[in-house]
Amino acid sequence: MTLHQLTLGQLAGKIAGREVSARAAMQSCLDQIQRVDGELHAFLSYDASDALAQADAADRALASGSAAPLLGVPIALKDVIAVRDQPLNCGSKILGNFISPYSGTVVEKLKEAGAIVFGRLNMDEFAMGSSTENSAFGATRNPWDLSRIPGGSSGGSAAAVAADECFAALGSDTGGSIRQPAALCGCVGFKPTYGRVSRYGLVAFASSLDQIGTFTKDVRDAALVLRAISGPDPRDSTSVPQAVPDYTAALNGNIKGLKIGLAREYMIGGLDPEVSAAVQTAVKQLEKLGAEIVEVSLPHTDYAVATYYIVATAEASANLARFDGVRYGARVDGADPTDLYCRTRGAGFGPEVKRRIILGTYVLSTGYYDAYYLRAQKVRTLIRRDFLEAFEKVDAIVTPTTPTAAFKIGEKSGDPLQMYLSDIFTISCNLAGICGLSLPCGFTQNPKLPIGLQLLGKPFGEETLLKLAHTYEQSTPWHKERPPLSS
Amino acid sequence: MAADFDIKYVAHLARLSLTPAEEQQYGAQLEGILGYIEKLKQLDVEGIEPTAHAVPLANVFRPDAARSSLSNEEALRNAPAKANGLFVVPKIVE
Numbered sequence: 395m396t397l398h399q400l401t402l403g404q405l406a407g408k409i410a411g412r413e414v415s416a417r418a419a420m421q422s423c424l425d426q427i428q429r430v431d432g433e434l435h436a437f438l439s440y441d442a443s444d445a446l447a448q449a450d451a452a453d454r455a456l457a458s459g460s461a462a463p464l465l466g467v468p469i470a471l472k473d474v475i476a477v478r479d480q481p482l483n484c485g486s487k488i489l490g491n492f493i494s495p496y497s498g499t500v501v502e503k504l505k506e507a508g509a510i511v512f513g514r515l516n517m518d519e520f521a522m523g524s525s526t527e528n529s530a531f532g533a534t535r536n537p538w539d540l541s542r543i544p545g546g547s548s549g550g551s552a553a554a555v556a557a558d559e560c561f562a563a564l565g566s567d568t569g570g571s572i573r574q575p576a577a578l579c580g581c582v583g584f585k586p587t588y589g590r591v592s593r594y595g596l597v598a599f600a601s602s603l604d605q606i607g608t609f610t611k612d613v614r615d616a617a618l619v620l621r622a623i624s625g626p627d628p629r630d631s632t633s634v635p636q637a638v639p640d641y642t643a644a645l646n647g648n649i650k651g652l653k654i655g656l657a658r659e660y661m662i663g664g665l666d667p668e669v670s671a672a673v674q675t676a677v678k679q680l681e682k683l684g685a686e687i688v689e690v691s692l693p694h695t696d697y698a699v700a701t702y703y704i705v706a707t708a709e710a711s712a713n714l715a716r717f718d719g720v721r722y723g724a725r726v727d728g729a730d731p732t733d734l735y736c737r738t739r740g741a742g743f744g745p746e747v748k749r750r751i752i753l754g755t756y757v758l759s760t761g762y763y764d765a766y767y768l769r770a771q772k773v774r775t776l777i778r779r780d781f782l783e784a785f786e787k788v789d790a791i792v793t794p795t796t797p798t799a800a801f802k803i804g805e806k807s808g809d810p811l812q813m814y815l816s817d818i819f820t821i822s823c824n825l826a827g828i829c830g831l832s833l834p835c836g837f838t839q840n841p842k843l844p845i846g847l848q849l850l851g852k853p854f855g856e857e858t859l860l861k862l863a864h865t866y867e868q869s870t871p872w873h874k875e876r877p878p879l880s881s
Numbered sequence: 882m883a884a885d886f887d888i889k890y891v892a893h894l895a896r897l898s899l900t901p902a903e904e905q906q907y908g909a910q911l912e913g914i915l916g917y918i919e920k921l922k923q924l925d926v927e928g929i930e931p932t933a934h935a936v937p938l939a940n941v942f943r944p945d946a947a948r949s950s951l952s953n954e955e956a957l958r959n960a961p962a963k964a965n966g967l968f969v970v971p972k973i974v975e
Contacts, residue, residue, distance in 0.1 A: 495955045589936045602934050631941040632934070700918045711895060718896070720968055722959035730971050732896065740898030748897055749907050753914065755895040756886065769921055771931030776924070778932055811913055827935020853936070 397422040399880060402467055402561040402615040409456065409466040416452035416466025419561075420445050420510055423468045427513075427559045430879050435534050436544075436554040438473055439481060440513035448510040455508065462508030464622055469504055470513035470560040472551050474521055475606065476595040477501050477511060484597050485517040485529040485547075488717050488742025490724035498595020499630065500564060500606055500623045507622040515563060516550030519744045520714065521571055521599045523547050524816055527807050528746045535803070536579060537877040539841050542800040545575030548609070552579035555609040558880045562619050563609040568599050569702050570795075570820025572607045573832035577795035577846020580834045580875065582863070584608045584616045587853050588827035589634035591620075592627030600709035601632075603702075603824040612873045613833060613864040617641035620856065636854060644857035645864040649683055652862060654849075655690035655788035660819060666798040672836035672845040673794045676866065680792070683865055690784040690791065694776045698822040699814055701777060704757050704770035705825070711754030717742065749810060778826040785828075785852045790862055793819050795832040795846030819848060829856050833863050834872035844872075886915060 397419060400408070408414040424442055431437050445468065452466035471477065474484050476494035478501075483489045504511050518528035526534040526549025534549040536542040537557040544553040548565030552575035555563050565572045567585035576583025585607040596606055608619045621642070626635040656677060661670075681687050719725035719738030726741045728734035743751070757766035784791060797816060806813045823830040828850055835847035847866075851859040867873050888908040892899050899907070953966050962969035 490959075490961070492959050495951055495958055587936075589938070628943055632936070632938065634936060634938065694924075697921055697924060700921050703914065704918060704921075715896075719961060720970055723961065725961035728971060731973055734971055735896040736893075736898040739896055740900075743897070745903075745907070748899070748903070749910060749914075751895050751897060752888065752891050752907060753911055756891045756911075756915075759891065759894060766918070766921075768931055769926055771933060772926035772929040773921055773924060774932040774935075775929050776926075778935060810910055811917055814914075825935070 398426045398558045399876060401611045403618060405561055406464060406467055406618070410461070412456070416449040416456070416510065417446060419466055420449035420468050423560050426557070430557050431559060433535065433540055434537060434553055434557055434879065435532055436515055436550040436557065436559060438483065438514040438516050438531055438550070441480065445510055445512035448512070452508060452510060460508065463618065464504065465508030466510065467508070467562070468510045468512060468560050469619070470515055470551070470554055470563045471501070471511065472517050472548050472563065472565040473514040474517060474566050474597045475500060475564060481514060482597070483514070484521070485519040485531060486742065486744065486747070487530045488723050488739070492722055496595065499592035499627045501595060503623050509622070513560065515554055518547035518549070519747050520597070520710070521547040521566055521568055522710070522746050522750055524570070524574060524813050525806065526550065527803065528744055530744055533803055536800045537879045538580065538843050539800065541802055542843070543578070543803055545578035545800065547571040549575050551609045552576050552581055552583065555579070555581045555611060556877055558876065562615055564606055564623070565609055566596055567605055567607050567824065568603045568706060569824050570817045572609065573795050573820050573830055573846070573848055574817065576609055577832040578800040578844065580844030580877070582610045582613055582616050582831065582833045584620060584831045585823065585829060586620060586624065586856060587829040589632055590624050590829070590854065590856065592630040592633045594627055594629040598713040600706040601713060602709060603706055613860060613867050614642060614645060616831065617645060617860050639857055641857060641860055644861045646861065647865050647868065649685050649862055649865045652685045652790070652858065653688050653788040654680055654685045654862070655688055655784050655791040657690050657692045657695070657784070657791055657793060659692050659695035660793045662797070662818070664797050665794065668838045669794050669796070669798060669845050673847060676835040676847045677792055679869060680862065680866055683869060685862065688788050690788055692780040692784060692822070694773065694780050695822060697773050698777055698825060699818055701770045701773045702821045702825060703753065703814055704766050705774060707750045707754030708758050708767050709754070711751045711758065714747070714751055746810065774825050777822055781822070781826040781828055789858050790855070791850040793848045793850065795819060795848040799838045799843035799845055823850055828853055829859060831859050831863055833867055835870070836872060837875070886912060
């Protein structure tokens with residue numbers, strides 16, 4: 395196994411043991427990017443000299459006795475998280491040549507933990523999409539099959555980790571944008587509980603749903619990175635003041651007696667037979683490992699997609715009002731301010747962002763607010779209640795992450811509603827504010843494409859999810875498989 | 882409800898200029914999405930409290946003390962047009 399193929403945990407151990415330098419680790423990522431990213435297009439940009447300078451600083455810190463937990467480990471970011479003096483585009487033309495004047499809290503926390511933070515990873519424009527085809531800078535491809543999408547909106551993050559271009563990546567998840575691409579690219583994607591990770595420095599899409607999370611090569615790595623980025627932050631008043639446990643301590647392999655819910659509403663038509671079979675086999679495996687499988691009901695599941703596309707677009711229409719060509723980003727001049735706003739936004743936003751701004755504006759407009767927005771907020775209460783009631787009986791809920799494996803580039807891009815419906819299993823988690831992860835649970839046969847298993851947990855139930863996922867992962871071979879592109 | 886969806890009017894509210902082709906395409910797509918969303922009307926939500934935020938948090942306070950923030954120069958760094966430490970915009974008042 396070559397250096398870039400190590401897990402983050404393995405690399406951190408080798409750096410701490412002085413077997414490998416941070417510079418060599420960083421260089422192995424840069425070499426891999428050089429080799430595969432022309433085809434993959436996971437990265438929008440990266441600053442190699444800054445990354446190597448950070449690596450050298452990590453090697454000096456090690457020499458002077460630093461024991462920072464992620465010392466010298468290269469971690470890349472979705473292009474929606476601000477890093478001081480680095481570009482930030484959110485996969486959009488409207489930000490022009492924007493350079494971040496400050497860093498997000500997660501960036502500061504990763505650096506405090508010793509990590510090398512580098513690169514801008516591709517995404518659907520403003521995190522709106524499920525395929526990364528909505529990037530203004532061109533689609534990212536799936537490392538398992540370059541004719542297919544990597545998922546989205548954090549498609550660049552998933553593809554980069556799966557193709558061993560970095561040891562971990564951060565993304566954001568508003569309706570599945572971490573878990574869905576992780577499933578389709580065959581890595582581990584973790585969306586923490588709303589409020590677990592500070593959103594300061596994350597460009598807002600839908601503020602009551604957005605959460606930063608991790609892409610990693612295995613579950614232990616998710617625990618390591620999650621521990622580094624979690625915790626309350628005075629600069630995000632929605633971050634929750636709850637202590638951050640040592641998530642790796644939960645990885646003890648003991649899941650005896652844990653109760654896992656199987657929601658009958660998730661066994662829908664349209665579920666691919668190979669996905670269904672892989673998930674059923676995984677459920678049996680969890681049972682064999684000591685978990686107890688209990689049937690639960692989430693009766694409002696069928697209303698989640700409709701609720702989401704009202705709540706999320708309403709919040710987005712307000713959040714994206716700031717892109718007006720006045721204070722930053724690209725500008726198209728106009729005769730008066732209104733003309734300037736309309737032209738700038740008309741030229742700067744892509745089709746999916748325009749559709750969602752229009753939908754969100756409509757559901758908030760006079761005469762329609764009660765019928766759409768207020769009603770959706772009430773249905774959101776019912777959806778959240780479904781989960782809280784289910785979690786009185788079980789410790790976690792298991793589902794497929796996606797109804798099918800990765801689809802072809804262009805297959806769904808002409809039909810937004812079909813694209814939205816592919817998010818059916820991931821969306822409720824954000825509406826309820828709970829935590830969820832996706833991990834590999836098998837492959838389709840021909841072509842060979844990863845299948846993801848989703849575990850949903852109680853608010854602040856991260857440790858239980860990590861424990862279940864880790865125990866399952868260590869008893870199966872899936873996480874060891876690398877795409878042909880990796881080696 | 883979706884029948885009286887006027888894309889020109891809503892696009893103006895959103896300060897988005899659309900080409901006629903965009904109006905036609907997005908209008909048709911949004912009609913379909915609004916049709917799908919109608920399914921929420923099947924549910925009885927009488928007496929249900931709306932959820933604006935999934936985590937029940939009370940007000941979060943901090944001491945009302947001055948703190949450093951971005952300098953004027955940094956705040957203007959990404960401005961498309963600036964002069965004398967200010968953002969430049971088209972004339973607003975005649």
